[in-house]
Amino acid sequence: MNHDPSLATLCKALGHPARVAILRHLLQVDRCICGEIVNILPLAQSTVSQHLKQLKDAGLIRGEIEGPRICYCADKDRLTELKNLITAL
């Protein structure tokens, strides 16, 4: 969604423990997952979906439709970008 997010935008997306947990998990399992996240976190499905949307809007994760389910994976390039923005502070 957001093509060139600012440092504040990216940080805001990571400014909630649940979203950090989601990103960490996606990085661990490497390839995508989806409803699994709902099982891992103590949150309702709709809430998790909202967090996923925020991460996706910030470009930190991507979601691809894969049959009946949607598959998310972390965008490592965007993470590198974030790291660079902090370094360039």
Add this chain to the structure above:
Amino acid sequence: MNHDPSLATLCKALGHPARVAILRHLLQVDRCICGEIVNILPLAQSTVSQHLKQLKDAGLIRGEIEGPRICYCADKDRLTELKNLITAL
């Protein structure tokens, strides 16, 4: 205040454009400044003070009393810590 902040906590502190601007300015002028920030940002003094408090609570800046005024400076170690937390994701 916060001795070992999580990634989410640090990111939340940087999740607002005004606070990023404050940190950037403190890094530019290297040595501390204070009410100057109020002149730079289009915000009321009390609002700036609140943002400073949040940055201070996250450990990203430090404030030292220097005579009648209070002198802020960025904590580069904490910034390095943040970068490492992102790298370690």
Add this chain to the structure above:
DNA sequence: CGGGCCTATCGTATTTTTACGATACACGAT
């Protein structure tokens, strides 16, 4: 086609954040 599964979105309540003005407080100088 109909049922079941998975996910997004809507509507809503609660909490948190943001922002301001007003006030209080500390300090140096007069």
Add this chain to the structure above:
DNA sequence: ATCGTGTATCGTAAAAATACGATAGGCCCG
């Protein structure tokens, strides 16, 4: 001691974030 300067804090209003249940839509399988 009083004044002015520079900050923090209080009180408050408005906006945004968080979380949930309910609902809607897409897709596969029988």
